[in-house]
Amino acid sequence: MNSNCICENCEFRDIVFAYLDEATVRELCNNKEEQAFRKGEIINHEGEKITSFKYLKSGLVKLYRRTPSGDEQVITITKPFEFVSNMNIFSEDRYRYSVSAVEDSVVCTVDLDFIKALFLKNGGFAMGLLTKISKINDKIISQTLDIRQKNLIGRVAFILLYFTKDIYNSRVFDLPVSRKEIADYIGMSTANVIRTLSDFKRDGIIRVFGKTIEIVDIEKLESISKRG
Amino acid sequence: MNSNCICENCEFRDIVFAYLDEATVRELCNNKEEQAFRKGEIINHEGEKITSFKYLKSGLVKLYRRTPSGDEQVITITKPFEFVSNMNIFSEDRYRYSVSAVEDSVVCTVDLDFIKALFLKNGGFAMGLLTKISKINDKIISQTLDIRQKNLIGRVAFILLYFTKDIYNSRVFDLPVSRKEIADYIGMSTANVIRTLSDFKRDGIIRVFGKTIEIVDIEKLESISKRG
DNA sequence: CGCGGCTTTGATGTTCATCAAGTAAAGTGG
DNA sequence: CCACTTTACTTGATGAACATCAAAGCCGCG
DSSP, X not given: OOTTOOGGGOGGGGTTSTTOOHHHHHHHHHHOEEEEEOTTOEEEOTTOBOOEEEEEEEEEEEEEEEOTTXXXXXXXXXXXXXXXXXXXXXXXXXXXXXXXXXXXXXXXXXEHHHHHHHHHHOHHHHHHHHHHHHHHHHHHHHHHHHHHTSOXXXXXXXXXXXXXXXXXXXXXXXXXSOHHHHHHHHTSOHHHHHHHHHHHHHTTSEEEETTEEEESOHHHHHHHHHHO | OOTTOOGGGOGGGGTTSTTOOHHHHHHHHHHOEEEEEOTTOEEEOTTOBOOXXXXXXXXXXXXXXXOTTSOEEEEEEEOTTTOBSOGGGTTOSBOSSEEEEEEEEEEEEEXXXXXXXXXXXXXXXXXXXXXXXXXXXXXXXXXXXXXHTSOHHHHHHHHHHIIIIIISOSSEEEOOSOHHHHHHHHTSOHHHHHHHHXXXXXXXXXXXXXXXXXXXXXXXXXXXXXXX
């Protein structure tokens, strides 16, 4: 018996496991393994066989892929409970993209067949999972479209707002990623990300202390993001 | 009783309705309505309430949205049986994007509640549907990433290959969309789409007769698409 | 302290959008 | 069916936006 079975109170339960009864949750709990990843470590690797259903309990991760020419494209960065494993666990048998921890993270792992069996058996659970996966996909697609449509300063403004509002919900935060990773996220060169941040700093829109960023004028940032 | 109930033999059955027994298929069939759209007509409009589950029986459609500044972003263009309604029918109650016919099309419409009830009841059906929706989302995301990473001529080469291989499976085809729509699809200006097509024509890679395009040198196009 | 990686800034060149002007094609009404 | 209007397409010239390159500063870490 798994002694540290605390799944009953896990925040995740409200999200995808809401439709499960106590017995099933306990079974799930005995099946699950918690795994800790240090910043920088890879959680899933592109091309690897998918054998388990993973969800983020704490930390922050990035979903990305490597282009033929060797550089990275960051697809999205997401926080716990918004992120359910890779999205293609049901459509393919191998990971299409990689996932790595950009902050120290804890991942819960459940055998994929167990989840699949649940899915087949329990309609409410299936519906919850589909809804969740759809939302994740929706978010990635619309974020990508938003970014594509903006010019450089609009993109940097957008990503700063994303961190301050969606990820950290705080005006002051530590950037979990390098300037290069931001560049790979919003599709521009590292040099220009830095240049734009410097411009924002000069104009008093943000303050920067190394990795720490403070948003000073959020309205200005919003308007730049919209016009961009 | 719906006399033209031919759903038993519909190609779509193999894809998402495979797990349904004869009786359910007949019920589905009586519930469904076929709707024809002329080239250019709108099938779903951004912001509209989602009340039905729609899938493309014949024709060709584009998924797109309008940016705040008023221009279009084409998200994808897909053919029958690859396209199941909008992807966000389960995650939201309103359409996030618009869909319009780029060729004369026929759409089958089933009441969404009927599909939802089926989903809850029938695990196999649910799994099939989730897989299908995941695949659609996967395709959109990876296509967007592919395009983003390329330069202009690579993008045009990519889209020509998409039409010739994935959509029409033929070296000669009629472009169903305007130059501007291509531009909105691959994220570049209309003028440069035309310029690049002219370059390809000059170099003997393609031949153009108005809307009709013939791919002459597909290997060259592949290599341009890859390098770009 | 010294090395290597991340960051910053400036200078340069390329890529690409925009503008403009002209041509072809496709509707539209008499 | 033809003149008229409108919309799509095409091409060249220009300039802006952006990537790339290079050199220097900074910071953490052995």
